[in-house]
Amino acid sequence: MPDELIKWLHILYGYFHDLGIAVYIGGAVAMEFVLGPAQNSIPPAQAQVMGQKTADRFLWLVWGSLGFIIVTGLLRLQRMGMIVDEWPFFQPPVSWDESYGRTLFVMFLIWCALVVNGVLITFVLRPRLSGKMSAGISAAQVNARQGSRLQAARWIMHLTRADLVLALIAALLGASLKWGGIL
Numbered sequence: 001m002p003d004e005l006i007k008w009l010h011i012l013y014g015y016f017h018d019l020g021i022a023v024y025i026g027g028a029v030a031m032e033f034v035l036g037p038a039q040n041s042i043p044p045a046q047a048q049v050m051g052q053k054t055a056d057r058f059l060w061l062v063w064g065s066l067g068f069i070i071v072t073g074l075l076r077l078q079r080m081g082m083i084v085d086e087w088p089f090f091q092p093p094v095s096w097d098e099s100y101g102r103t104l105f106v107m108f109l110i111w112c113a114l115v116v117n118g119v120l121i122t123f124v125l126r127p128r129l130s131g132k133m134s135a136g137i138s139a140a141q142v143n144a145r146q147g148s149r150l151q152a153a154r155w156i157m158h159l160t161r162a163d164l165v166l167a168l169i170a171a172l173l174g175a176s177l178k179w180g181g182i183l
Helices: 003-040 044-079 099-129 139-179
Strands: none
Touching (some): 099 139
16 A cells, blocks of 8 residues: 555544544533533423433434544554554554553553443433333332432433543543553
8 A cells, every 4th residue: 555545544544533532522521511401400301301312312423433433543553553454452563561552451441441331321221211101000119110210310420420531531541642651
């Protein structure tokens, strides 16, 4: 492949990588500091509908961003000659003994934590928030259902805050790679 094309591919991969990170962090900031307070200022039924609709759209951005981040990150490393075309993942010239390799590994672990949190929110906790109650259920069942929903909502809030912190740490670690990593 010509050197000029490799240079442009590296720039393109970097652009999409940074775009994925910006969308992820920007979305998390908007959800935490804009949507959350807005939901607290409206009636609960409207807040639930607003939360459901915005979360449905936001999840597409989250999963798309996480996919972009890992694919473009690996493509960047390959184009830089940092990884080879075969496994195991870290082979020379990336080394566990160097700060660059350790920083990359911690960033990958953070990405895995973001994916696990996303799976928990998308497939475990959000389904608990939805659904209508059927007629003829007892007051105890209504209270139990509402308690389960409140607990799921609290877990989602904690996980999304943790995601925001982890994503910011990963972005800072990524920026440190320019100078060889910090770990």
